[in-house]
Amino acid sequence: MNDPHSDPFPADSVGIVEPRKIVIQRPLTLDCGRVLPRHELMVETYGSLNIARSNAVLICHALSGDHHAAGYHSADDRKPGWWETCIGPGKPIDTNRFFVVALNNLGGCRGSTGPSTLNLDTGKPWGPDFPIVTVRDWVRSQAMLADELGIAQWATVIGGSLGGFQVLQWAIDYPARIRHAVAIAAAPKLSAQNIAFNEIARQAILSDPEFHGGHFYEHGVVPSRGLKLARMLGHITYLSDEAMRAKFGRMQKSEQFSFNFDVEFEVESYLRYQGQSFVERFDANTYLVMTKALDYFDPAREFGGDLSTAFRQAQARFLVVAFTSDWRFSPARSREIVKALVDAGRDVSYALVDSQLGHDDFLMPLPEYHRILRGYLSRTLEAGA
Amino acid sequence: MNDPHSDPFPADSVGIVEPRKIVIQRPLTLDCGRVLPRHELMVETYGSLNIARSNAVLICHALSGDHHAAGYHSADDRKPGWWETCIGPGKPIDTNRFFVVALNNLGGCRGSTGPSTLNLDTGKPWGPDFPIVTVRDWVRSQAMLADELGIAQWATVIGGSLGGFQVLQWAIDYPARIRHAVAIAAAPKLSAQNIAFNEIARQAILSDPEFHGGHFYEHGVVPSRGLKLARMLGHITYLSDEAMRAKFGRMQKSEQFSFNFDVEFEVESYLRYQGQSFVERFDANTYLVMTKALDYFDPAREFGGDLSTAFRQAQARFLVVAFTSDWRFSPARSREIVKALVDAGRDVSYALVDSQLGHDDFLMPLPEYHRILRGYLSRTLEAGA
Numbered sequence: 083m084n085d086p087h088s089d090p091f092p093a094d095s096v097g098i099v100e101p102r103k104i105v106i107q108r109p110l111t112l113d114c115g116r117v118l119p120r121h122e123l124m125v126e127t128y129g130s131l132n133i134a135r136s137n138a139v140l141i142c143h144a145l146s147g148d149h150h151a152a153g154y155h156s157a158d159d160r161k162p163g164w165w166e167t168c169i170g171p172g173k174p175i176d177t178n179r180f181f182v183v184a185l186n187n188l189g190g191c192r193g194s195t196g197p198s199t200l201n202l203d204t205g206k207p208w209g210p211d212f213p214i215v216t217v218r219d220w221v222r223s224q225a226m227l228a229d230e231l232g233i234a235q236w237a238t239v240i241g242g243s244l245g246g247f248q249v250l251q252w253a254i255d256y257p258a259r260i261r262h263a264v265a266i267a268a269a270p271k272l273s274a275q276n277i278a279f280n281e282i283a284r285q286a287i288l289s290d291p292e293f294h295g296g297h298f299y300e301h302g303v304v305p306s307r308g309l310k311l312a313r314m315l316g317h318i319t320y321l322s323d324e325a326m327r328a329k330f331g332r333m334q335k336s337e338q339f340s341f342n343f344d345v346e347f348e349v350e351s352y353l354r355y356q357g358q359s360f361v362e363r364f365d366a367n368t369y370l371v372m373t374k375a376l377d378y379f380d381p382a383r384e385f386g387g388d389l390s391t392a393f394r395q396a397q398a399r400f401l402v403v404a405f406t407s408d409w410r411f412s413p414a415r416s417r418e419i420v421k422a423l424v425d426a427g428r429d430v431s432y433a434l435v436d437s438q439l440g441h442d443d444f445l446m447p448l449p450e451y452h453r454i455l456r457g458y459l460s461r462t463l464e465a466g467a
Numbered sequence: 468m469n470d471p472h473s474d475p476f477p478a479d480s481v482g483i484v485e486p487r488k489i490v491i492q493r494p495l496t497l498d499c500g501r502v503l504p505r506h507e508l509m510v511e512t513y514g515s516l517n518i519a520r521s522n523a524v525l526i527c528h529a530l531s532g533d534h535h536a537a538g539y540h541s542a543d544d545r546k547p548g549w550w551e552t553c554i555g556p557g558k559p560i561d562t563n564r565f566f567v568v569a570l571n572n573l574g575g576c577r578g579s580t581g582p583s584t585l586n587l588d589t590g591k592p593w594g595p596d597f598p599i600v601t602v603r604d605w606v607r608s609q610a611m612l613a614d615e616l617g618i619a620q621w622a623t624v625i626g627g628s629l630g631g632f633q634v635l636q637w638a639i640d641y642p643a644r645i646r647h648a649v650a651i652a653a654a655p656k657l658s659a660q661n662i663a664f665n666e667i668a669r670q671a672i673l674s675d676p677e678f679h680g681g682h683f684y685e686h687g688v689v690p691s692r693g694l695k696l697a698r699m700l701g702h703i704t705y706l707s708d709e710a711m712r713a714k715f716g717r718m719q720k721s722e723q724f725s726f727n728f729d730v731e732f733e734v735e736s737y738l739r740y741q742g743q744s745f746v747e748r749f750d751a752n753t754y755l756v757m758t759k760a761l762d763y764f765d766p767a768r769e770f771g772g773d774l775s776t777a778f779r780q781a782q783a784r785f786l787v788v789a790f791t792s793d794w795r796f797s798p799a800r801s802r803e804i805v806k807a808l809v810d811a812g813r814d815v816s817y818a819l820v821d822s823q824l825g826h827d828d829f830l831m832p833l834p835e836y837h838r839i840l841r842g843y844l845s846r847t848l849e850a851g852a
Contacts (some may be wrong), residue, residue, distance in 0.1 A: 323659075326663065327659050332658075341598065347659070353663055353666055
């Protein structure tokens with residue numbers, strides 16, 4: 083609970099929040115066949131669970147996200163959670179009405195059990211021995227988390243990009259435990275081009291001599307060159323060509339060409355900065371695991387390749403949101419989801435948001451986008467919703 | 468001259484060809500300010516120069532191309548030149564009618580003076596001391612080559628992608644020496660996204676520990692990891708999303724997921740193969756130079772940023788060809804060129820070819836595309852053309 087007068091944050095922020103670690107003591111059987119006897123998840127919650135326990139919202143994060151979705155960690159913390167624009171008192175995901183749960187997924191690098199945490203069997207970091215987890219594995223782990231929190235059914239499971247993949251899997255795998263599914267800037271599965279980008283990112287990391295087969299922790303180094311390249315490449319796919327043009331164009335650092343390989347254009351400077359700062363806050367093994375989870379995602383696979391068959395067992399109502407400028411997971415990919423839902427006889431709303439930035443727009447407070455989320459979510463607590 | 472009965476090649480191939488080295492003994496002043504007192508260019512020619520010396524066609528190559536544009540190097544050579552589909556007796560660039568000149572550009576790695584050739588001043592390979600050359604520098608060097616060959620004016624200068632950039636620069640810098648300019652799958656300059664892709668490719672090479680600041684020749688190694696990544700990345704931009712979908716989809720090497728980082732999907736296998744084979748035939752320093760030439764290209768720059776002003780001094784007739792599935796240099800980029808040419812009062816034809824593959828379609832024998840080239844080029848030898 084936050085007293086808005088005791089901290090320097092805006093009144094529509096959840097203010098200071100404290101992450102906590104939840105230990106799941108039950109064994110988790112993974113898609114790869116391996117079993118984790120126990121695992122830990124870092125979690126933040128905002129707002130209060132109502133008596134009926136019917137107002138819980140699960141936030142699923144994307145590739146580089148974590149449990150810190152909103153608020154600040156201290157009074158002098160200047161950087162709020164990654165979805166601060168969307169979560170808070172009076173915001174689309176309204177913490178005055180909802181009990182919001184955000185976690186760092188299994189395999190992450192923000193405190194949840196993952197490659198950079200200690201493997202209790204060996205006393206060393208898991209490193210490359212950490213299993214490659216899937217979106218289904220995450221959803222299983224999140225269901226265990228819901229049990230721990232006493233949440234039998236989520237009012238809404240919501241997420242963008244890879245987060246949206248988890249939303250779809252939730253609706254298929256736990257039909258009775260999710261009333262509303264909000265999948266934003268998602269796709270029914272990766273295209274060959276999507277996989278190709280991931281593969282290059284992985285090769286950049288795997289081929290970095292400082293990766294040491296994933297055991298770099300023990301060598302006191304990080305595969306910074308590879309991870310930096312991976313992130314730079316990711317950034318290209320998060321932004322539209324038009325956004326890059328508007329943001330950087332061909333602006334140069336100095337008027338004359340340098341005729342060397344130093345930074346020449348502003349866009350180079352931006353990418354190098356983004357890559358470098360990512361290296362300082364992210365784990366290379368987690369990056370690898372996340373990209374494989376993306377590649378493997380294909381909920382239709384166990385239903386003979388037919389997505390509508392997969393959705394036939396879902397019970398949730400769906401909101402699918404796409405952005406016009408997103409070329410990573412274009413609106414056409416969202417429409418594939420919508421079509422399969424319609425074919426399956428599901429209740430689905432589809433919103434195409436006019437946007438400029440690209441895939442990253444799912445993180446932006448675009449008024450049209452937020453109006454859609456606000457409107458949809460506000461009705462999820464009504465009787466029969 | 469080839470006797471079609473003495474070799475095993477199709478009758479519409481130029482057959483066995485022999486590259487030759489042409490030494491330019493005149494100093495070449497480069498855009499960076501440095502002067503090359505002499506330089507060598509590897510060249511192939513096909514067909515015969517007519518008495519009037521009016522039927523010469525210059526082929527400008529793209530990033531990884533060279534002087535071997537058509538024919539075979541021996542009777543048991545199975546791999547023809549890179550534009551074999553387009554150049555030969557009866558083909559769109561008809562060697563029965565045209566004298567075709569193809570060269571490896573300055574800075575290349577196929578025998579022309581470049582980073583991997585000996586710097587006569589030091590007795591060692593140039594390596595990173597080789598100057599960063601520009602499209603203008605190439606055109607200057609090509610003009611010197613034309614002098615050597617006794618060609619006062621090209622009937623046509625033609626090229627795709629980076630080759631198309633050279634075509635545009637020729638028309639601006641040597642108006643009297645080019646009657647027709649055929650720019651295929653080109654752009655007036657790179658976008659921020661184009662530069663971003665190049666920058667990641669460069670960073671992959673520059674940060675490879677085996678790059679040794681460009682002096683890898685002396686260490687007996689090559690920065691294979693970096694160059695491989697650069698090429699893999701390039702390939703994504705050469706193919707359309709749809710082509711990748713059609714070619715690979717989500718086809719897997721085996722039915723089960725491996726849950727490791729080996730090749731899982733066919734597209735990964737393809738990219739790794741393309742990357743590896745490129746490492747065996749291309750020089751990393753040349754790759755760096757080529758990407759900078761791409762980034763720097765901007766013929767409007769010395770005309771106050773106005774491309775139509777730049778074209779006002781051109782005299783050639785233009786054919787601009789774009790491909791619907793090309794997202795590296797999309798049709799919109801070609802239309803920018805066309806608009807500037809029209810604004811400058813130039814004679815220009817524009818053809819948009821319906822295609823699937825993407826940027827690489829400029830190398831493909833698409834019937835519609837070849838009809839356009841054939842039709843246009845066949846008229847370039849008519850009186851007044």
